[in-house]
Amino acid sequence: MERGFEKASSDSLLAVDLDMITAFFATNSKFLSTEIQNVKTYKASKTDYGxxxxxYVQLKRDGNICIVNARIAPEHxxxxxxxxxxxxxNETEEDVISCECxxxxxAEGGCKHAVVFLMWLHRRSEEVEVTSTTCYWKRPALAEVGQSTKYATLAMSTGKTPPPLEPKTTTFHKAVVSAFPNSSW
Incomplete structure (x- = not known):
């Protein structure tokens, strides 16, 4: 953790609305290029990647200015x-002053990581957790893939376990077994 920063949690993180993000992208010269408007950036701003x-999200408040830092695991x-x-x-003026990787x-041309981070801040602002506090100072889930096993499994990427496999029995095998019921097949 950096000096002067604190671990970010759901109750300490600032609110970032869609108007703030839109104004930032419209006025920042790094994000006006055609590169930032491509499909790769669009996909990166979706929830499944971000x-x-x-x-490891941390923040520091200095008057009305809030600095939020984080780490983003590479996609590939x-x-x-x-x-x-x-x-x-700037929390009082509700203005995104800068966001950069x-x-x-x-980064000089406005990379997708800045887009991912702003959209993540926006999604966290929309989550209202009245009875619990979520700590964002943790290792990214994407960085965990492949740590304990050589290959990623379906359960690791989706969070769901696949249905159990049924034993392979063919129609021919069933016909033979039914034709000879006393046999030890």
């Missing part, structure tokens, strides 16, 4: 170094 890839090379992203938001080679 919720699994973001972890999941064992590579995680990207550090940072968002600076520190470690990405494409």
């Amino acid at each position: 919720d699994k890839a973001i972890g 090379k999941i064992h590579s170094k995680q990207y550090k992203v940072s968002a600076v938001i 520190i470690d990405c080679a494409a």
Whole structure:
């Protein structure tokens, strides 16, 4: 954790609404290029990547300015170094001042990691948990894939266990067994 920052949780995280994000993308020159408007960025802003890839979220408040930092696990090379992203938001004016990826080679052109992080902040703002507090200072779920096994399984990627396999019996085998009921097949 960085000096002066605290672990982010659902009750300490600031509210980021869609108007703030839209205004930021419309006025920031890094995000006006055609690269940021492509399919890759659109897919990255969906919940399935952002919720699994973001972890170790920390924040620091300095007056009305809130700085939120996080780590994002790479989408393909999941064992590579995680990207550090940072968002600076003015809470009183409800304005996203900056959002950038520190470690990405494409950061100068407005990389997808900044988009993923802003959309993640927006989704966390919409979640209202009255009776519980969720801590966001944890390892990203995407970084866990492949740690204990060599290959990812269906249960690891979807969170659901597949139905058990039924034994393979052919129609021919059933016909033979029924034709000879006293036999020890």
